[in-house]
Amino acid sequence: MPTFSAPDGTRLAHHVSGDGPPLVCLPGGPMQDSVYLGDLGGLTTRRSLIRLDLRGTGHSVTPADPASYRCDRQVDDVEALRKELGLDRMDLLAHSAGANLAALYTARHPDRVARLALITPSVYAVGIEITPEDRLRTARLRRDEPWFTPAYEALETITAGRPAPDAWQAIAPFSFGRWDERARAVKAAEDKQRNDEAAARYASDGAFTPEATRPALAAFPGPVLVLAGEVDVTGPPRALGEYAGLFPNAELVVQPGAGHFPWLDDADRFAATVAGFLDRVGGPGGLAVSSP
Helix, strand or coil, X not given: CCEEECCXXXXXXXXXXXXXXXXXXXXXXXXXXXHHHCCCCCHHHCCEEEEEECCCCCCCCCCCCHXXXXXXXXXXXXXXXXXXXXXXXXXXXXXXXXXXXXXXXXXXXXXXXXXXXXXXXXCHHHCCCCCHHHXXXXXXXXXXCCCHHHHHHHHHHHHCCCCCCCHHHHCHHHHCCCCCHHHHHHHHHHHHHECHHHHHHHCCCCCXXXXXXXXXXXXXCCCEEEEEECCCCCCCHHHHHHXXXXXXXXXXXXXXXXXXXXXXXXXXXXXXHHHHHHXXXXXXXXXXXXXX
């Protein structure tokens, strides 16, 4: 397992798997061990995945300064990884909360990113509002599921700002296209894989300045994929369409039936979509919306 030194001396780990051109992968959580990304639905047959364990997670060392967990302060870690890999420019994939880090990195180092794939991304770094109705409308697509009623009632309490004590656990099924044993295992592993102290500091005051980040992304010329899950209440397609619209050369793909982890819900479709985007010469050439 390779390690390298961040600018502040913290030893960080990354994991390499698969064959093909390199694809640097930033995990979400926030601040979750990158192991949960797995092979991203078999994407390892087309790409060499380079998964970064963010500081204090996975096999990376806990930093001396806990304030360095703040998202914007980890941009230098991503740049250190790029240098360690010897890449002039890199293809970058980020999932969920990791998309905040990817957005800040791209804004600060646009000449170092060749292609950017944002998978069910968090929107804090760019200041997009996700309304309660966005989430509830998306949730109602699952009304025929046997677990729907208690999960929906819990989501209503959360969106109203008065979450019931067990509400966050109750809405877990909404994160997955299928609430089966595999999904339950993924959910159960989260607590062990996430650094809670780091997660609490990740989006702390000063981490995000959307008024500066949005113009920087509007000037980013590279191809961008924003992949939404059709039934993902965390990042409803309407909001992620707005995210794609921030870039001059982006496409939004809505994966049918997918939740927040689309590679688990339809591995073949997910891998084909991402690999097709990365292999495309010249990018999508403007905002497009599709459901492959």
